[in-house]
Amino acid sequence: MSVLLAPSILSADFAALGDAVATVERGGADLIHVDVMDGHFVPNITIGPAVVASLKRVAKVPLDVHLMITEPDRYIEAFARAGASYLSVHAEVLPHLHRTVHAIKDLGVKAGVVLNPSTPVAALHDIAADVDFVLVMSVNPGFGGQTFIPRSESKLREVRALLDRAGNPAPIEIDGGVDLGNIARIVSAGARMIVAGAAVFNSPDPERATRDLKAAAAAALASPVAR
Ligand code: DX5
Numbered sequence: 001m002s003v004l005l006a007p008s009i010l011s012a013d014f015a016a017l018g019d020a021v022a023t024v025e026r027g028g029a030d031l032i033h034v035d036v037m038d039g040h041f042v043p044n045i046t047i048g049p050a051v052v053a054s055l056k057r058v059a060k061v062p063l064d065v066h067l068m069i070t071e072p073d074r075y076i077e078a079f080a081r082a083g084a085s086y087l088s089v090h091a092e093v094l095p096h097l098h099r100t101v102h103a104i105k106d107l108g109v110k111a112g113v114v115l116n117p118s119t120p121v122a123a124l125h126d127i128a129a130d131v132d133f134v135l136v137m138s139v140n141p142g143f144g145g146q147t148f149i150p151r152s153e154s155k156l157r158e159v160r161a162l163l164d165r166a167g168n169p170a171p172i173e174i175d176g177g178v179d180l181g182n183i184a185r186i187v188s189a190g191a192r193m194i195v196a197g198a199a200v201f202n203s204p205d206p207e208r209a210t211r212d213l214k215a216a217a218a219a220a221l222a223s224p225v226a227r
């Protein structure tokens with residue numbers, strides 16, 4: 001399995017999202033990570049299905065839509081229709097997570113479950129065989145440009161072990177504070193979908209930053225760093 005790089009447009013210029021997508025695609029982006037925030041589950045507010053539909057018209061790579069909202073069940077269909085290829089929902093807000101995951105899959109979209117930094121891996125135990133991917137938050141969601149929480153590295157290994165025990169080869173995504181300084185360790189710990197916002201869009205050359213992060217991830221996959 002290769003490593004997919006998913007630049008997060010949260011740190012891009014919202015007046016020029018089409019340009020941002022084209023730029024990171026030139027750099028080799030595999031997915032576009034879209035952060036949906038409702039001002040309730042997280043303190044910030046971002047975008048909804050209409051913007052996702054517009055992004056879908058211009059993006060050549062699949063859209064990876066991360067729902068940081070309190071009632072994802074109400075909006076899953078709208079985001080699927082808007083063109084999400086991957087849709088992830090937070091375990092913290094879903095008492096019927098199994099139903100939600102299967103509702104996403106029934107729409108023909110890859111279903112991911114997200115864990116906040118304080119949410120134990122055990123929250124995935126009974127859904128591990130059902131998910132298409134797991135997203136490990138390595139910052140508290142809400143804002144770009146935060147610092148990677150070190151515990152996330154061992155959490156990646158724990159999630160990998162849980163998925164393996166369930167016989168599920170689903171990839172693990174990591175989101176928050178990823179940069180050129182830590183991407184090798186993150187890949188070595190098992191991440192195969194890598195979100196990067198500030199490290200791409202706050203750099204002077206987002207196309208090159210995308211290319212450099214992808215190269216570093218591929219190198220780490222070929223020769224993992226020691227624990
Ligand atoms: C944070 C979002 C992230 C964010 C990551 O709540 O879920 O996707 O864009 O940004 P960086 O890479 O800057 O931490």
Ligand code: ZN
Nearest residue numbers: 035066175195
């Ligand atoms: Zn995200």
